[in-house]
Amino acid sequence: MRFHTRKWVKPEDLNPNGTLFGGRLLEWIDEEAALYSIIQLENQKTVTKFISEIDFQSSAVQGDIIEIGIEVVKFGKASLTLKCEVRNKMTRKTIISVDRIVMVSLDENGQAKPHGKTEVEYVKNRLAED
Known part of the structure; x- marks a missing residue:
């Protein structure tokens, strides 16, 4: 699993405990x-x-x-299924895991739009092809 983003837990991120x-984590x-x-x-x-x-x-x-x-x-066909893990950067202890997150690519009318992707692509490789 690739860890892309780091967050610093601040006072405004805390619950009453x-x-x-x-x-906030979700x-x-x-x-x-x-x-x-x-x-x-490649679809906003x-x-x-x-x-x-x-x-x-x-x-x-x-x-x-x-x-x-x-x-x-x-x-x-029009979706991407992900899994997620959040962990403490310093201790590497898992905080939360999510087995499936389904994201759907939409067209301009809000309908599912086939994306034609079959494997993970890296932006650096897309840029090298141009």
């Missing part, structure tokens, strides 16, 4: 999945369709640095 608010995961999918599918009209059950395994506190990892599980 003094740990990272789960809703917001970060959804944003990371969207950005990853938009880049992979890519949306979250489904997030499987999540498994909170540990918590984070103020000052922790967490990192969000995304991995492609499969390419569908």
